Amino acid sequence: MQSHNQARANAARRRQAETGESYAAALAAIRQDRLNEADHATEAGNPPVDRGPDYFHDKPVPEVLTELVRYHSHRIAKHLYFAMDEGRWRSDFAEWQAMTLYKLTDAAAHLNLLIGTITAYLRDEGVGRYFLRRYLQVNQDHQVEAYLTPRVEEHLAGLTGQPAPEHSIIWHSVGSDIASQSGWNHPEQHEALEAALHALYGNYPDDDEAFNHLPPALRERVLALIPLMKDQEHSGAAD
Structure with missing residues (x-):
């Protein structure tokens, strides 16, 4: 599934090809069209049958969920780093196959x-099965249920301050630490990863507003990283 930024970028390029206007003008027009659509939907005032996206429009994103994503994204990136390191720079195939698959x-x-x-959290907030299937890109309820494991329920309980389920081992504690940004959680590492990912994958400078949604301190950090990455690209091309 495309991110909102990527979907807007693709739509702007299609509009640019159709109208001949600049990319920046096409992107601005796409943004305005999306705002107009949102205003029209709000004016219609039709309550959703289920708790889908319209129900949550005026609600802020829960901080525990953003911290949850940052924590696991950091862990996933770390494991992918080790898998890439084993695959690209090691020569022992016997070690490679084991370590790469482990990571x-x-x-x-x-x-x-x-x-x-996240799915269990939304379920508890009353998001309907139709929307959960849609977000998970599956067709059957049992495919949604497959994600709702005992480890997930344990993790969610810790994240939301609920008592640990019986036989809880580790994930309740991890969830509690994510919510409090302590213990298993390392916000400074997560921030470094977030800045690096924005600098690497952000649609900038084609979209000069690509980082405007970021807090000022993070935006400055991202913009400071971009020239360093560009210098590395030029250095590699020269070699």
């Missing part, structure tokens, strides 16, 4: 736990 399956475990915990 990739560790990354997959974190990803499934993250997806499941």
Whole structure:
């Protein structure tokens, strides 16, 4: 599934090809069209049958969920780093196959736990099955249920301050620490990863507003990183 930024960028390029206007003008027009659509939907005032996206428009994103995503994204990226390091720079195939699959399956475990915990949180907020299937890009309810494992329920309980389920081992504690930004959680590492990912993948400078939604301190950090990455690209091309 495309991010909102990528979807807007693709739509702007299509509009640019159709109208001949500049990319910046096309992007601005796409943004205005989206705002007009949102205003029209609000004026219609039709309550959703289920708690889908319209129900949550005026609600802020819960901080525990953003911290949850940052924590697991950091862990996933770390495992992918080790998998890439083993695959690209090691020469022992016997070691490579074991270590690479270990790290990739560790990354997959974190990803499934993250997806499941967000899904369980939305379920508890009353989001309907139709929307959960849609967000998870599956067709059947049992495919949604597959994400809702005992580890997920344990993790969610810790994240939301609920008592630990019976036989809880580790994920309740991790969830509690994510919510309090302590213990297992390392916000400074997560911030470094977030800045690096924005600098690497942000649609900038094509979209000069690409980082405007970021807090000023993070935006400055991202903009400071971009020239360093560009210098590295030019250095590699020269070699």
